[in-house]
Amino acid sequence: MSFLKKRRRHATLTRLILSYLLVLVIPLLIGSYVYKETVQLAQEEALRSNQSLLEQTGAIVDERLNELDAISKYIAMDRKIISLMNVEEIAEGSNDYYKVWDILSTNPKYNLTNKFIVDYYVFFKDNRLVLSSDRSYTSPEAFEKSLYRNQDSGSPDWDRVLWSERHQSQYVSGGHVTIDGKSHRVIYYLQSIPWEYSSNPKGALMILIDESAIQNLLSKINLGRSGMIFVENQDGDIITQLTGDRTVIEPSGIAAGNLRDGNYVSPAGEKFIVSRSLSTVSGWKYVSVVPSRLVMTKVDYIRNVTFAVLLITLTLGIVTACMLAYRNYKPVKQLVGKIRELFGTDNDRSMSEYDYLDSRISELYRSHRSMRDQMLRTTFFERLLNGGFYDQGEDSLPVHVEGERFGVMLARIMPGKDTSDRRTAEQMNRLMLLVKEELCTEAAVPFYKDDLNDNRIVIVVSFGEGDPSSMRSIVERFEEKVRDKLPFDVHFSAGAVYPGLHNVSISFDEAKQALEYARYAKNGSAYTLFSEVPNENQKFYYPIELELKLISNVKSGDEAEVRRIIRRISEENFVNRSLTSGMIEQLIHVLKGTVVRSLGPNEMEPQIGRLLEKVQRMDRIEDIFEAILASHLLLCHAQAEQKNQDKAKLKAQIAAIVEQSYMREDFVLYELASQLRFSETYMYQLFKELMNATFSDYLEGTRIRRACELLNGEECTIRDVAKAVGYSSDHTFRRAFKRIMGVAPTEYVRATRGLEGTSTT
């Protein structure tokens, strides 16, 4: 099983190697084909050259034999010789003997001019003389005695051979003769005299052909140590044969042996190539029996070399394929390893690296999307609930919002006996799930938000135009649904319903107050509405939250909100309640304190002081509030001014940081946020606000602008430029460039250069 896994894991590597090997197979196939063709061609060529060498040698021998024929004709037609043939007997003391001397003294010395001729002999039938080129023998017996004296085997019976039949250019396989003490191996050439046909030839010519001269010619054919070459005459007699020093085969064996396609296998198992050549001149048959490995030396050489080359190619190819495959596989493997490290070990290892990467990248993309949505939603809710939200049209909202009026509902898990965090978190999750489920099924879709600070969930409930359902009914319905399904206590509270999203914060505050109240109220109700919280008329309305809100709004310089808060305080205390003067005094005191608290380290202190002193002397509530409002507004203005200054400063700071860092490809929002000590979420928002663009758009813009400059400047490659402006790959760069500039960088370069070019001309 583990083996299978391992193999699966290396599937990509294997696939890479296989693809390289597949390519390698093509030259190998071609090579094999060429190899086969070459070997066959070389083989045929070797056989042909072997054959033609034999034929050439035969032709040379034939030429000599042609000469021999001419010579024999010349001698056989010699007038003096024929004349002497008619002398039946040369008597003792007869002057006919002069004729013998005469023939000998004029006989051409063919043996000196023709290497093939050892000597020649003219036999006279009647007077029994035998004449050679330079001497005479009184009888054939004397001739035999002279030529064959050193031989045990004796001589052929020439007397019978010569006269028994007519000889016409006949070759007889020979033997050894000794002339002037020198031994020769000869082949006999026999010709009856006269040349013209005669039933009773009166003489005969015998030419002794030097067998070694023929063998010399034949020896030009390389026989190796075990080959042989032999020559047969018309009668099938072996005229001469030449063998190597280890030849064991016999000519008879070749004739009788199993011959197929010119191949002969000796009894000892050695292979031979047999070539034959038939001479038309002499009727000789030349047969060469050459060890096939000798003929095939060249073929074997070619075969070995080609084979070696193929083998080396294969080996090198495989090694190279493995190396390249591994090299290409390595980054993939590293990438997979890195991703695995990031995602932790996963149990599905069966898929290949590419599938794995694919799934991981889409996962990454998805999580990135949801994270962004989450972030936007979080920001939206924060602003919605904490105030500072202005309705700028629904399009810009990251969350789909419907309805005209909104109210906030809170759900809180009451801590039970088991208060471990895990348990609470678990409960929280279940509640969340339930809320999500339940609320999504409702016709009027509310919004929810989990707040990890407290074990509570914020639900913004929206009401359409003329929606008759009240907040209470919704809370009741919801409570009912949840109660049965959760084993633990959940307490609900709700604020009042106000029109517009910007009033959600008020409803939220109310819901919170209600929840706080519920904690102390002992009525055991599962939910509390803000309207149920008793309104203390005797006391002035100035909750701490409102004060903080005011301060924060003053500090953020939000004039409209400040006015609204002040107006609300004024409304709550003087319209909704009738306060005692003491209470009013207290309220004014507190309000003054708020002013002082809002003041902080501000150089406007004297102006504020004067305003506050004026308040002391005023009697009318409206005036006092006006003064307080004025002082707040003053502060607010100052703050706004300050804030604008800060904003400009921050803007410059952000711009500077981006300018410094855009060239690093790992420069991200988080880094900017941590440098400025903001949370990433806030930073995102802030950035958008300050720079009127998202961080990524701004960064991209900066990079491309810089890239344009670089491209306009000295000649850099696209890749270099991409690197210089912080893109990890030029591919990404090209895409970004195209997106921003509308053209590809190369076209851009061409266009700008072209412009330069035209401008210079």
Next chain:
Amino acid sequence: MKKVVKTLVVSLICLSFILAGCAKDKGTGNQTGNPNASGGGSAGEAAVTEPGSYPIVKDKITLRVMAPQIPQIIDFNTNEFTKWYEEKTNIHIEWEVVPSGNVKEKLNLVLASGDYPDIFLGLGVDDVIEAQYGVGQQIFRPLDGLIEKHMTAFKEVMQKHPDMKGRITATDGNIYSLPSWNDCFHCGYAQKMWINQEWLDNLGLPMPTTTDEFYQVMKAFKEKDPNGNGKADEIPLAGATDGWYTTIDGFLMNPFILNPGMYNPLKMIVQDGKVMSIVNTPQYRDGLAYLNKLYAEGLIYQPSFTQKIDQLKSIAASEGSAILGAFPTGASVGVIDPATNQERYKQYVTVPPLKGPDGTRQATFFKFDAVQGGDFLISSTSKYPEAAIRWADGLYEFETQTRLITGPKDVGWTTPDPGAVGLNGKPALLKRLKPYTNEPQNDGWMHAAIEYAPAEWRLGEQVEPSSDLFTPDGLERLLYEETAKKYQPYTPENTTVMPPVKLLAEENDELQTIRIELENHINESTVRFITGNLKPAADWDSYVQSLDKIGLQRFVDINQKAYDRQYASH
């Protein structure tokens, strides 16, 4: 895809490297396979060591030598002396042997072919060829400078024999050939006749002393069954065409007129300072008539005119009883082998010169034969003339020469016993371990090369006075005694054989064709007269006339001039 292309390219490059490697291997193989055969000319000159020192060359060289294939030598390549001398000189010889009977023809063919050996050895190149190819065409290289610079032994030889230099100097004053020097006493009277003493004894006949007595003896040999086997198988007289003075007419012409021998085809003699040819003299006619008488009666073996010494030897060595009565030759050892056939050998002794009808009784003394010119020539195309002349020089040294003729030391010869004396009675120089033989052997080169055998060398051979003359060991003494007793006393006073003369180039040119025609005509006519094809009475005059027509007189005149040039002043 890019990677794949890369792989392909890499593998292709690998492939091409391998193939290139193969090709390179082949290339170098060819280069090394081609031996550096040429271009050794100057190297040969530089490599020759100091004159008289051995080896002659440091790095072995090969010389092509053309030499006669005499029957006595089995094979030059494996010959003991060849091997010994190669080791001594560091010069390898590539032999081109020519049949000894056809030396002149073969030599002419080779000289006309343009492809010459380095050395022409032991061929006896005659003055005519030397003048034509040396003086004329410069195919033979003049040796004077080389002799002066590189030879030591040969210079000593020349000092010892003052008349040698004149003999070997060509008409242009250069020396083209080095000679053999065979100062052989018995060879000076080589035109001998050997007769079967046993047959004479069997028939109770004395040794013939006149032409008539010789005729009677021959007739008796033919008719009276001297070998006693009851068959008429006797051959009274036989000769051969190519043995050492084995022609019939040599010895038998002397009773009529001095015969200068078979090696003098125009039969030139000098009588009282007058150069002449004997072939048109009446005495010569009478001689031929005498020979015809012998022939007509069947006393001369017919094939004598057409057979070779080989065949004569087989007649002499006939199985059973002897069938040969007499034969002409310089030494019977050339016809009968004493080692294997001593009985037969013993039967033959020399016939002393016969007295002719007019009382003439003389033996031809080959006074000028000691020097045999033309035995060593260097071709002008040879790349190693220095090495070649040094190689020749060594052959004139005593020990080398002894090995050359008689074989390895302690095999063919050795140092003489203490106190031993030679033929001439002086302290012996060497002791032969193997007697001279005419049978094939492979110990030395015998007479086939340069022979330097001065009288003191030949006569310095240790002899045992008590030993049998008719043994192989007694050969030298036998010949010495036969010659000294029977022939030397009949040396004519006023008549000598024609000494060799140097003809001028234009003289040679003029005589070139005349000589050949004369030779042919004389040869032919001689045979025809002897065999009766021509009759002395009827045909003599026309024969003489045709000789004149060819230009015999002119030939004689020019030779007279040359003779006068060379010898008249002495």
